Amino acid sequence: LPIVGVEDGRFQKGKAAKTVLVAVLFKNLHIEDVKLTSITVDGLDATAKLKEMLTEWSFEVILLAGISFAGFNIIDPILIHEKFQKPVIVVTRKKPDNNAVRKALKKHFNDWKMRFEVFEKTGLPYKKITFTSKSAIYFKAFGASDQWTFNLVRALSFLGIVPEPLRVARLIARGLS
């Protein structure tokens, strides 16, 4: 099952205008290819940039490490699912909290409503996968059932609590930034 993992790089708040967005293509649990683009910190280009990055690959599932990248540059999982007609799974290590998101957006963005809409329409609650009493991840699937997604995410998290394509995308993105 060819699976894509998408993660962003670090950046210094107020200092960097851009950071990296990394996509890793996994096949049979090995890296098959890597792509990189740059996205604007707190910008609005992440969804379009991701669509562009993925056009040349064949894959069956996309894993996103959250909804906001490079600050509050939002990737809309529903638009990505509609574009590629493949399941899109948002996976996060922190429990999603839309109230906190709304507050932060309101404080910093004039266009906060537009950004918040994506959080709202992709909806809570997320499903939880508990690994130990202290470690869990949360996921939300678009275009696949919860049970199927639960099994997939669990099977991919064989080296820790993060599914392997996201773990590797993160290592690469952090190695670069």
Place this chain on the structure above:
Amino acid sequence: LPIVGVEDGRFQKGKAAKTVLVAVLFKNLHIEDVKLTSITVDGLDATAKLKEMLTEWSFEVILLAGISFAGFNIIDPILIHEKFQKPVIVVTRKKPDNNAVRKALKKHFNDWKMRFEVFEKTGLPYKKITFTSKSAIYFKAFGASDQWTFNLVRALSFLGIVPEPLRVARLIARGLS
């Protein structure tokens, strides 16, 4: 066995002044970490940059995808071996040809003797590993026996003819440049 793979990125001749140098740390055949730096095209900084990159990691073997990176920016495998006291293995897909190297260096570099010295002291011939009648790789080990190295390189080349840490380092480096 923690193993490092080192590969460079692409660059446009005459256009780019820099390209990336990627180091990937493998443990139990999975990526453990990734580091990136930039090196000067045809510069003299690759050996020092690699030393710097590797100081924070623990590893037992270093695989280098050749001796010259970013054009003719040379990584001296003997200096790397001396610094870390671990086997350094140079792996190439093309049969090394020091006469061609000498010619190219003489034509383009005033300091060609200094650069060529590394090719000369690291010596030919390389050992060959034949996979099929049409595919083979060449290696040269510093700090390990040919037989040990042959077995290691073969064991690491389970997804093709290139040892896995170098295959992945290459995918990352090419994805970035």
